[in-house]
Amino acid sequence: MSGGVEWALHCCTLLSRASQPVPAVKLAEYHDVSPSYLAKQLQLMSRAGLVRSTQGNAGGYVLTRDAAAITVLDVVEAIDGVLPAFRCTEVRQRGPLATPAEQCADPCAIAKVMDSADRAWRDSLRAVTIADLVADADRQILPGAVERARAWLAS
Incomplete structure (x- = not known):
């Protein structure tokens, strides 16, 4: 499995919490990864119909459906393909x-x-959704971390 899967999953969990589209450069900065590398993963997820980009001043990426409707397998197959x-x-x-x-x-x-x-x-992987990952992460993060992340993304 490629490293792109991990980045893509982290982006999906972050996008599921965002109240507005998140620019690719902001996602890359948040995760401390190369913007060009992350752009490739976002393009693959876009082709698979998991995210879409919006244009304009408030442009960026959003999930195309609720986090509970996107499985980890969806993301893995978007990044690495469907072959065994x-x-x-x-x-x-x-x-x-x-x-x-x-x-x-x-x-x-x-x-x-x-x-x-x-x-x-x-x-x-089909049995776990992005919403499941977020719920599990919520049990592990420090109080206020989600609010700080949302504020940082909106800045």
Whole structure:
């Protein structure tokens, strides 16, 4: 999984708290990350329909739907794509003792376990929303931190 996923998730949690659009440069400054790097992640999320940009003096990024309707998996797939992490290359059909292709109708044990793990991982990420992340973060942050963040973003 790329580092862009982490930045994108942090941006989504922050955008879910914002009362107005947040400029990309402000998001980058808040998270102390390169504006060009973060812009790439925001573009990917925009293409996936998770955020949209608004123009003008009050322009910036907003979530396209409620935080409870955006899953962690939505963000992961927006940034890293929808392909499984493991791609079987049929290693068993290679080398001097290769298994003939006609005897490889079923996936091998390795492909089966990796596919099962990928499905479990995706199911787990699909079960958590941005709103869930925000609620969990709210239990961990210092009193007044949310208000300070909102004020900083609005400045």
